[in-house]
Each structure stands twice: as C-alpha cells, then as structure tokens.
Amino acid sequence: MSLNKKKDAIIIKDVTHTYKTETGLLPVIKNLTMNIPEYGFTAVVGPSGCGKSTLTKLISGLLQPDKGEIYLSGEKIATPRPTVGMAFQNPVLLEWRSILKNVMLPLEIVPNKLSLEDKKERAKQLLSLVGLEGFEEKRPSELSGGMRQRASLCRALVHKPEVLILDEPFGALDAFTREDLWQVMHKLRKEEPFTGILITHDLRESIFLADEVVVLSGRPATNQYSLKIPKLKNPKLDSLFSPNSIDMLKRLRKQIELAQVQQGEN
Ligand SMILES: Nc1ncnc2c1ncn2[C@@H]1O[C@H](COP(=O)(O)OP(=O)(O)O)[C@@H](O)[C@H]1O
Ligand SMILES: [Mg+2]
Numbered sequence: 001m002s003l004n005k006k007k008d009a010i011i012i013k014d015v016t017h018t019y020k021t022e023t024g025l026l027p028v029i030k031n032l033t034m035n036i037p038e039y040g041f042t043a044v045v046g047p048s049g050c051g052k053s054t055l056t057k058l059i060s061g062l063l064q065p066d067k068g069e070i071y072l073s074g075e076k077i078a079t080p081r082p083t084v085g086m087a088f089q090n091p092v093l094l095e096w097r098s099i100l101k102n103v104m105l106p107l108e109i110v111p112n113k114l115s116l117e118d119k120k121e122r123a124k125q126l127l128s129l130v131g132l133e134g135f136e137e138k139r140p141s142e143l144s145g146g147m148r149q150r151a152s153l154c155r156a157l158v159h160k161p162e163v164l165i166l167d168e169p170f171g172a173l174d175a176f177t178r179e180d181l182w183q184v185m186h187k188l189r190k191e192e193p194f195t196g197i198l199i200t201h202d203l204r205e206s207i208f209l210a211d212e213v214v215v216l217s218g219r220p221a222t223n224q225y226s227l228k229i230p231k232l233k234n235p236k237l238d239s240l241f242s243p244n245s246i247d248m249l250k251r252l253r254k255q256i257e258l259a260q261v262q263q264g265e266n
Pocket of ligand 1: 019020021026028047049050051052054055
C-alpha cells in the first residue's frame with residue numbers, strides 16, 4: 001500500500017446483523033443504510049447497547065453482516081481491514097514501547113515502502129501536530145489520559161487510513177480535557193484530512209466535530225434521524241452556545257429520547 005489516500009467514500013447498504021447467543025438470536029442492526037463522502041466525518045449517536053460498536057466492527061471487517069453490504073474505497077468488505085484506523089475510549093497503548101514506537105506500530109503492520117527513518121519522521125510529525133513534541137521517548141504510563149488519547153489518535157492516522165473509526169474516544173476524559181481534544185480533532189482534520197466515523201454519547205461533541213449526525217434507533221438499530229451540521233470557518237467552543245447550536249442539540253436530544261423509549265419497548 002502506498003500512503004496516498006484512495007478516492008471513495010464509505011457506503012453502508014441495507015445492513016442487518018444478528019448475534020447468535022446461548023439464549024437465542026439478538027438482532028442488533030436492521031436495514032441500516034448510510035454513506036460518508038470522501039473526507040466527510042459523520043457522528044453516530046444512539047441509546048446505550050443499540051449496536052454502535054457492532055457497526056464499527058462491521059465497517060472494519062471484524063464482523064460480517066447477515067444481509068447488506070459495506071464498501072470502503074469502492075471495495076466490498078469481506079475480511080478484517082488493516083488499513084482502517086481505530087481509536088477507542090481506552091487508548092490501549094503498549095507499555096513496553098515508547099510513545100513514538102506505539103505510533104509507528106501500524107506502519108510495521110500495514111505494507112508500505114517507507115524506510116525506518118521515514119516511519120519515524122511520519123510518527124514525529126503527527127505527535128508534534130497534536131502537541132506531543134518532546135514526549136516521543138516516554139512510556140504510555142508517563143502521560144496523562146488526554147495525552148495518551150492524543151497519541152492514540154496519531155497511531156490511528158499514521159498510515160493514512162481509508163477510514164478513521166472513533167468509538168467514544170473521549171468518553172473517559174474530564175470535560176475540559178475532552179474539549180481540548182475536540183480542538184485537536186479540528187486541527188487533525190485540517191492538516192491530515194480523513195474520512196471518519198465518530199461514535200459518541202456527547203451531543204455537543206457530535207455537532208462540534210461532525211458534518212452530519214446520525215441518530216440510531218433503539219436496538220435493532222436503524223437510521224432514525226440525521227442532521228447536517230453547517231460548517232463553520234473557524235470552529236470555536238463558543239459556537240456551541242449559539243441559538244442554532246442550541247436548536248440542533250434540542251432536536252438531537254428529542255430523537256435520543258424517542259430512540260430510548262423504542263429500545264425500552266423491544
Ligand atoms: N459478541 C457479541 N455476542 C452477543 N451479543 C453481543 C456481542 N457484542 C455485543 N452484543 C450485544 O449487542 C448489543 C449491542 O452492543 P454494542 O454494539 O456494543 O452496543 P453500543 O456500542 O451501542 O452500546 C448489546 O445488547 C450487547 O450486549
Ligand atoms: Mg459501544
């Protein structure tokens with residue numbers, strides 16, 4: 001693989017997934033359709049347990065849908081994709097490796113033509129972009145939670161993934177650290193454009209970071225509502241207090257309540 005980005009978007013077409021458990025079948029996703037344009041960033045919100053993490057596993061090829069198709073960069077997903085970048089609530093950095101070597105890890109796994117020096121340079125460049133210059137040789141336990149999550153974002157982006165999947169990456173951080181990370185995300189999007197999907201419980205986070213917010217229904221999850229977010233030239237936290245933002249938050253809140261009621265009934 002070269003480090004050049006491919007052209008296509010993410011296409012999720014009429015996807016259904018049911019877990020087979022010891023106590024029977026658990027339908028988790030039903031007839032879900034959504035598209036993310038190239039360099040688009042979509043947030044997915046929905047009740048706890050509705051199937052959001054399952055959706056990320058389907059997109060990364062770790063699970064196969066029972067019905068429907070998922071395409072990444074124009075290719076139907078049939079097996080796990082090493083070219084997907086992922087970050088989770090728990091950054092899962094390897095303690096025996098330095099921060100630099102943690103960030104370089106995907107470059108050791110995903111085939112590419114970079115020399116060792118190039119790999120180091122690439123990882124250093126990203127670490128500096130997220131404000132971690134000077135921390136390259138530290139171990140994960142020497143960093144704060146917010147810093148570890150910054151490093152985890154670098155690791156997810158280092159190989160220029162065809163899609164960046166973020167599953168509640170800021171969920172464990174305190175409110176102010178989380179807001180710092182939102183600013184980091186805007187910087188990364190500007191300097192390192194990516195196509196991405198963000199699973200979150202935080203509606204403010206969804207409208208601050210994404211171009212579109214999709215609300216999933218209660219389990220089995222399907223598209224219940226979607227909201228396009230107007231792009232701001234210079235996004236600032238203050239913009240979350242604008243009448244338009246408050247109106248969007250109210251609408252999303254209402255949809256989540258509907259989804260929760262529906263999930264309770266299933
Ligand atoms: N491997 C699995 N086998 C069986 N059930 C699962 C499995 N993974 C998740 N589930 C169940 O599927 C539902 C959706 O899970 P998940 O996608 O993790 O929800 P979310 O991320 O929206 O909270 C939950 O009820 C969960 O318990
Ligand atoms: Mg989850």
